Amino acid sequence: MREDVGEVTTSLHRPSTDNSSRSKPVRYESFEWQEQPPSNGVPRNVWSRTSRRLSRWHRPYTLALIVLDLLSVVGASYIASFLEKSRAGFSTSESFLLYAYIVLPLGWLLVLWTNGTYDRRYLGLGSEEFKRVVRASVTVVACVSLLAFATKADLSRGTVATVSLSALLLILICRVTARQFLHFARRSTGHGAHRMVLVGTLPEALEVYTAVTRSPAAGLIPVAIHLTDGYAAARGIETPVPVYAGRDVLSLVREVGADTIAVCGSASAEPGELRRLAWQLEGTGVDLVVAPQLTDIAGPRVHIRPIEGLPLLHVEEPTLSGPGWLVKNLMDRVAAGLGLLMISPILAFIALGIRLSDPGPVFFRQTRVGHDGRTFRVWKFRTMYVDAEERKATLDELNESDGMLFKMKQDPRIFTFGAKLRATSMDELPQLINVLKGEMSLVGPRPLPADDGDYLGDVRRRLLVRPGMTGLWQVSGRSDLSWDEAVRLDLYYVDNWSLTYDLSILWRTIWVVLKRKGAY
Numbered sequence: 001m002r003e004d005v006g007e008v009t010t011s012l013h014r015p016s017t018d019n020s021s022r023s024k025p026v027r028y029e030s031f032e033w034q035e036q037p038p039s040n041g042v043p044r045n046v047w048s049r050t051s052r053r054l055s056r057w058h059r060p061y062t063l064a065l066i067v068l069d070l071l072s073v074v075g076a077s078y079i080a081s082f083l084e085k086s087r088a089g090f091s092t093s094e095s096f097l098l099y100a101y102i103v104l105p106l107g108w109l110l111v112l113w114t115n116g117t118y119d120r121r122y123l124g125l126g127s128e129e130f131k132r133v134v135r136a137s138v139t140v141v142a143c144v145s146l147l148a149f150a151t152k153a154d155l156s157r158g159t160v161a162t163v164s165l166s167a168l169l170l171i172l173i174c175r176v177t178a179r180q181f182l183h184f185a186r187r188s189t190g191h192g193a194h195r196m197v198l199v200g201t202l203p204e205a206l207e208v209y210t211a212v213t214r215s216p217a218a219g220l221i222p223v224a225i226h227l228t229d230g231y232a233a234a235r236g237i238e239t240p241v242p243v244y245a246g247r248d249v250l251s252l253v254r255e256v257g258a259d260t261i262a263v264c265g266s267a268s269a270e271p272g273e274l275r276r277l278a279w280q281l282e283g284t285g286v287d288l289v290v291a292p293q294l295t296d297i298a299g300p301r302v303h304i305r306p307i308e309g310l311p312l313l314h315v316e317e318p319t320l321s322g323p324g325w326l327v328k329n330l331m332d333r334v335a336a337g338l339g340l341l342m343i344s345p346i347l348a349f350i351a352l353g354i355r356l357s358d359p360g361p362v363f364f365r366q367t368r369v370g371h372d373g374r375t376f377r378v379w380k381f382r383t384m385y386v387d388a389e390e391r392k393a394t395l396d397e398l399n400e401s402d403g404m405l406f407k408m409k410q411d412p413r414i415f416t417f418g419a420k421l422r423a424t425s426m427d428e429l430p431q432l433i434n435v436l437k438g439e440m441s442l443v444g445p446r447p448l449p450a451d452d453g454d455y456l457g458d459v460r461r462r463l464l465v466r467p468g469m470t471g472l473w474q475v476s477g478r479s480d481l482s483w484d485e486a487v488r489l490d491l492y493y494v495d496n497w498s499l500t501y502d503l504s505i506l507w508r509t510i511w512v513v514l515k516r517k518g519a520y
Contacts, residue, residue: 057219061123065178070105070109076164076166076167076170080166085159086156107140108137112132114136115139117129117136124217124218129175130172137167183216195223195257195258196212196262197222199225199226199261199262200263201229201265202227204291204293222241222262223258224242225243226249261289301316328502329441333436335435335442336436336442346429354418356417357415357417358385359386364381368467369450370439370440370466371467373463378434379433380431381429381430383419432469443471443493443506448467462491471490474505
């Protein structure tokens with residue numbers, strides 16, 4: 001028997017041909033397998049089932065969130081206590097202290113719990129957790145207002161508003177901070193993550209592997225692949241994790257120390273197979289997830305519509321018009337106009353630095369492709385010598401980009417001051433002029449040159465929206481990305497756009513620019 005069957009490394013693995021299983025429980029990190037009685041398909045008590053989950057990271061994390069939420073509401077009550085009429089509506093100071101520091105925090109905690117803010121499905125990733133926190137806070141305000149009206153208590157409106165806004169802000173800040181600590185732990189040590197066995201055909205499993213490992217903060221670590229179409233499909237192919245076939249899936253999960261089974265694509269082609277697998281996993285502590293062949297589609301666009309026991313995935317069309325786009329356009333124009341006024345002294349200083357570094361024009365104008373294929377001339381500060389275009393022909397073989405843009409980390413055509421502008425992305429500030437004119441947006445796909453004329457295939461879909469000064473490519477690696485990855489991110493943005501997403505990208509851009517990652 002091989003002793004390294006369950007080992008998981010970052011090196012490539014040949015498909016394994018070992019079909020043996022271990023006869024004793026195996027401990028992997030914080031997971032310890034104990035033999036479970038076979039499931040008869042009867043639902044178990046929810047509390048006992050939860051206590052047997054193999055992935056336990058969410059328990060201390062949830063406990064920390066509960067403590068932080070309580071402290072946030074108590075802190076909000078303390079802040080409101082400094083208001084002049086904070087005790088209005090309370091007969092005594094003791095009653096105010098009772099409601100402000102005991103009843104309100106516990107009630108707020110109860111509303112947060114009933115709104116699913118401690119549900120592990122929403123913890124650690126995505127915006128659903130924060131949406132539910134906001135929804136719970138609105139519910140608390142409504143309940144307090146209703147109780148005050150019913151009991152005819154003359155509460156101070158200023159106090160209620162202060163407590164509500166302060167508590168919401170403090171809860172959101174604490175949860176964002178806790179999530180950052182969780183992401184750091186997942187990236188650096190692997191703690192707080194789920195170990196997954198991917199079940200399906202090799203192409204489907206590898207596609208899911210690529211998707212879940214693209215973001216270490218998601219906390220999904222594939223440790224093995226179980227093929228449903230036999231070893232022949234994987235013969236001679238190198239894989240990032242060990243490959244198995246012809247095994248009992250549950251025994252394989254025990255062997256590799258996993259806590260999650262991911263059924264990929266069409267792995268459950270036989271009717272009832274997935275249901276029987278779910279029955280088999282009852283009481284084992286193993287989570288079951290299904291990864292359908294829907295890639296790069298954000299959660300808000302996908303809804304489950306159960307019909308006669310058949311869960312249908314309904315995929316909505318991308319929202320590329322309507323009130324949201326009107327608000328986006330208005331926000332772009334206002335922000336660009338105010339931004340140009342506020343940074344005009346900085347722009348003048350940069351222009352002077354360019355003229356002193358290399359005689360020639362301050363701005364670099366290049367034709368780019370915009371919305372619906374219309375071309376426009378982008379504004380940028382010049383960072384290269386005036387003969388850069390003529391010298392480009394001699395450097396084509398040194399191009400480090402695999403796409404339509406020419407990129408070199410040590411481009412000899414860039415003068416010293418220009419390199420500093422590129423590192424800080426300040427050379428792109430004049431693009432606010434393009435935003436003000438409606439040719440670009442603050443957030444959108446990267447604007448590409450028009451040298452190659454028409455854009456075909458998937459790339460053309462980028463032209464459904466205006467290009468942006470920043471975008472997913474900017475906050476995901478910039479020039480370090482491959483061409484295919486940059487296109488994938490641009491298409492993801494087009495298909496899943498929202499105002500909240502724009503604000504999130506703008507916020508992430510600040511930190512990316514400060515880190516100067518991928519800027520050259």
